[in-house]
Amino acid sequence: MSRRPEQPKVVVIGAGSWGTTFGKILADGGAQVTMWARRAELAHEIDEAKRNSKYLPGINLPRSMRATHDLERAIDGATQIYLSVPSQSARDTLRDMRPYVGDPSVPLVSLMKGVEKKTNLRMSQVIEQELACDPARIAVASGPNLALEIAQQQPTAAVIASSSQETADAVARRARNAYFRSFVNTDVIGTEFGGVLKNLIAVAIGIVDGVGYGENTKASIITRGLVEMTDFAVAYGAQPGTLQGLAGLGDLIATCQSPLSRNNTAGRLLGQGYKFQEVIAQMNQTAEGLASVGPVLKLAKDAGVEMPIVQQVKMVLDGRMNPREIAPHLTTDDDTPQGEGTQNGQDDRGGALRRAIERALDLLRDGGRGARSDRP
Ligand SMILES: NC(=O)c1ccc[n+]([C@@H]2O[C@H](COP(=O)([O-])OP(=O)(O)OC[C@H]3O[C@@H](n4cnc5c(N)ncnc54)[C@H](O)[C@@H]3O)[C@@H](O)[C@H]2O)c1
């Protein structure tokens, strides 16, 4: 099919459930979409049959959607590049893309919700590092976005964040249609960490479901989970409001409630008594939370943030805790009554804010060589 000149070409790298769904969002919004798939057979199925039977069974993809296994051909002429592979393989994929992404006017958009295990970096940081590009060119998309529901064209919203308002606006204008609305902000850290952290709380909720506990336990963990998410993200520079929005609370609700969530599913299997390796063997799609839990706890320790729920998820994953013992608090906590607010200034301890100020003072005292927690 020949391309009409008024339809700009965009490319989606990664043709799993979210990449393909996002391709459909873009195509239904009027873009000429090319998908890049790692496997030639999948590229062929999308290109010819307009189907992705493994990742989106029963969904008809737009007739205009193209797909290829050839990275150079996929990226050639693209006005926006979207990236949706598992976070742990993003760096290798970016390395392969490097020769073809030179045009500095082309935004690079992360659709991923993980942290790189070996570096503890967010995906926008990995993109910036691997492509040596201006951060103003990078955007991230996040929100309550369960792929299959959106592929079925159920109305949904997301947020596009970039340090450049112009980039966020350009991406949001492209990534919208009658059933998908993109909002914008400039809080990349909060938007990205929201997507990472809600996965960990969703694993905890899955564990609770698998064990057979009811709504009180789940509501307690979701609510305290949001406090943990906020404390952590704010300690790293996020705006607290972002965690109350689509990329925080919104995504937390969707992921914790839905049996479609792979993180929730992985947790449920753990709660039913399966061991970590058995869970991995049963999952044939990406559950980012399983890989992000280690890096998040390391980052939390560096920033002095307490994350009892995430800590318990890690203990269950490691086989060091019986899933039946999971609670919104550590049972080893001391007896001192604790305020309910977040640590970042909403309670009398002002924890995260205080620590951020302390780190800034450390940095100044140290002649700008790095805050205490940043040093090896
Ligand atoms: N599925 C959702 O509902 C959803 C929604 C929002 C965000 N996300 C995020 O999108 C990202 C991608 O998730 P997904 O749901 O599409 O995963 P998926 O498991 O459905 O698909 C992953 C895709 O990446 C490919 N892939 C696997 N290993 C690769 C490698 N080493 N190199 C290149 N490609 C590789 C797979 O072949 C597959 O096409 C994740 O970070 C996820 O958190 C997913």
Ligand SMILES: O=P(O)(O)OC[C@H](O)CO
């Ligand atoms: O299936 P999950 O658990 O990766 O969640 C998918 C999306 O992130 C929900 O917004």
